[in-house]
Amino acid sequence: MKVTEHINNAKKTVFSFEILPPLKGQNIKALFENIEPLMEFKPPFIDVTYHREEYIYRDKGNGLLEKRTTRKRPGTVGICAAIKNRFDIDTVPHIICGGFSKEETENALIDLDFLGIDSVLVLRGDPIKSENKFVPDPNGHAYAIELMEQVVDMNQGKYIDEELQSATPTDFCIGVAGYPEKHFEAPSMKSDLKILKQKVEKGAEYVVTQMFFDNQKYFDFVKLCRAEGINVPIIPGLKPITSLKQMSALPRTFYLDLPDDLVDELEKCKDNAAAKEVGIEWCIQQSKELIEFGAPCLHYYSMGKSDPIYRIAEGVF
């Protein structure tokens, strides 16, 4: 079933979460073990992130450097199928512009369609370490909206491969990202919302937000979206803080603010274990308030660790 169908069928706020593919070379077993306990809270869907190739320069020993590409977390398509099979649950792969040509994207989407995947979260992707700004593949997409248009085309039976012109159309439900604290490259919230509105007009059916720690940011974002005529479900993305380091790493990486009250509590913590307790409790309170507000779904960023998400879900769902 599509994400929007799950949301429409639900009588209350649903629980879902996002996982990262295991690091290259690691087994999927640990991932399954991480997911297993969270099934108790009956998530209707699980997202699986996509990770772009990084460039590595390897010394060939003769003074020359060899450029190699590597994907540190490969396997999104296969992992979606494996989780779907194992837990009989819908999976939502993230698909990204970065590192992919339009043909490669078309092939990946055809595979996802064969595998019975009904929804995709369409994103641009971030710059890789060797870039200071996002560089699209020479035959790929520069913005998520262009990638989204490719999915919409396929849903209408329009393929790039000329031999596929009479092929059955796909039927993906399309989700996109939203930023309650503005995307870091957007000159203003207004311009960011203008793009989001265009995405919805062109076929995006739901939005998942970047993580935030102050619910007022989400409430204001929803209000601004509705005023712009963006009327699709807006799913809040949540992440509990689990270490002291994240106090500076999260704002730096995701361009967000931590509320003063949360920082005050974290500053009192002697170690990571104490910070994790503060983070979990904060996230529980955030979740309860979001449910009261009527959020359609709470979507947790697990970052590879299910135990804090389990504790939150236990306290909330």
Ligand code: FAD
């Ligand atoms: P876009 O919509 O392309 O926007 C990027 C910037 O360009 C914005 O500032 C926007 O305002 C501007 N813009 C957009 N379109 C245009 C246009 N036509 N003309 C001019 N300006 C424009 N990254 C991954 O690599 N893998 C993942 O699995 C992943 N999952 C994510 C899940 C969620 C819920 C979120 C919120 C983010 C995720 N990301 C992921 C990170 C995401 O790729 C980055 O935030 C990225 O920098 C922007 O992606 P986007 O889809 O919002 O890009």
